[in-house]
Amino acid sequence: MSESTTPAVTPVVTPAVAGATDWRAWQRSWDRQQEAYLPDREERFRVMLDMVEALVGPEPRVLDLACGTGSITDRLFKRFPKAVSTGVDLDPALLAIAEGTFAGDDRVTFVTADLKDPRWTDALPYDAYDAVLTATALHWLHSGPLAELYGQLALLVRDGGVFMNADHMPDPATPRINAADREQRHAQMDRAKAAGALDWAQWWEVAANDPVLAAPTAERFRIYGEHADGDTPPAAWHARVLREKGFAEARTVWASPSDALVLALK
Numbered sequence: 001m002s003e004s005t006t007p008a009v010t011p012v013v014t015p016a017v018a019g020a021t022d023w024r025a026w027q028r029s030w031d032r033q034q035e036a037y038l039p040d041r042e043e044r045f046r047v048m049l050d051m052v053e054a055l056v057g058p059e060p061r062v063l064d065l066a067c068g069t070g071s072i073t074d075r076l077f078k079r080f081p082k083a084v085s086t087g088v089d090l091d092p093a094l095l096a097i098a099e100g101t102f103a104g105d106d107r108v109t110f111v112t113a114d115l116k117d118p119r120w121t122d123a124l125p126y127d128a129y130d131a132v133l134t135a136t137a138l139h140w141l142h143s144g145p146l147a148e149l150y151g152q153l154a155l156l157v158r159d160g161g162v163f164m165n166a167d168h169m170p171d172p173a174t175p176r177i178n179a180a181d182r183e184q185r186h187a188q189m190d191r192a193k194a195a196g197a198l199d200w201a202q203w204w205e206v207a208a209n210d211p212v213l214a215a216p217t218a219e220r221f222r223i224y225g226e227h228a229d230g231d232t233p234p235a236a237w238h239a240r241v242l243r244e245k246g247f248a249e250a251r252t253v254w255a256s257p258s259d260a261l262v263l264a265l266k
């Protein structure tokens with residue numbers, strides 16, 4: 001998320017237990033940080049998994065795209081224990097948390113790849129998926145590379161399978177509504193911070209000071225810099241481009257004032 005302030009904090013969360021890293025504690029602190037920006041985050045995941053069940057059933061093969069710590073895979077396995085998942089991301093620190101959390105779970109494989117690399121799908125263990133799911137991530141890509149990516153996903157999703165993108169998709173046709181919503185969300189974020197939630201920059205500061213995550217965190221800042229922002233086209237753009245790139249149907253299946261969940265059916 002890009003809506004952060006410059007931190008001047010002493011780390012307040014150190015998720016380590018007696019020398020061993022407590023990966024679940026890192027998951028909780030990541031979730032808390034993300035929820036400060038996205039109070040509806042769990043609802044979005046719930047609707048996403050409802051639509052997975054409705055369209056491809058309770059034992060899907062899933063690609064958790066730009067998986068971060070594996071947030072979608074985590075909810076997927078809790079709800080559908082017979083699912084399998086591939087998590088793909090470029091961030092070595094978030095992937096370290098994902099790999100630590102799911103160590104020994106042979107239902108999931110994590111892959112390091114840059115979604116802007118035209119050959120990123122070569123690194124995947126399967127050549128087709130029932131569902132490709134992504135959340136709070138593709139706004140990092142500009143619409144040109146994102147449209148290219150949608151073309152690749154149309155080849156990766158099997159016929160009858162689904163792609164879902166839950167992300168920030170503000171509608172440029174409603175600037176005053178957007179501004180009012182932004183103001184309210186900032187007030188919510190301030191309350192979450194006052195209650196102890198870390199913002200994006202503060203969370204990374206804690207990671208940078210952790211003995212296990214310090215090196216991969218330094219590496220992720222070398223890769224990304226502070227943050228990479230795209231141009232956040234509206235939900236109608238996503239649905240249109242997904243259809244143009246080969247999906248049969250595409251539309252919003254959930255929305256908040258700032259975010260949407262767009263589903264495309266192959």
Ligand SMILES: C[S@@+](CC[C@H](N)C(=O)[O-])C[C@H]1O[C@@H](n2cnc3c(N)ncnc32)[C@H](O)[C@@H]1O
Binds near residue numbers: 113
């Ligand atoms: C805010 S996190 C969201 C992670 C997870 N989906 C969640 O909801 O908790 C955005 C993720 O997108 C990943 N990402 C952004 N651009 C990427 C790219 N070009 N290739 C691979 N991953 C990318 C980042 O590394 C990061 O893990």
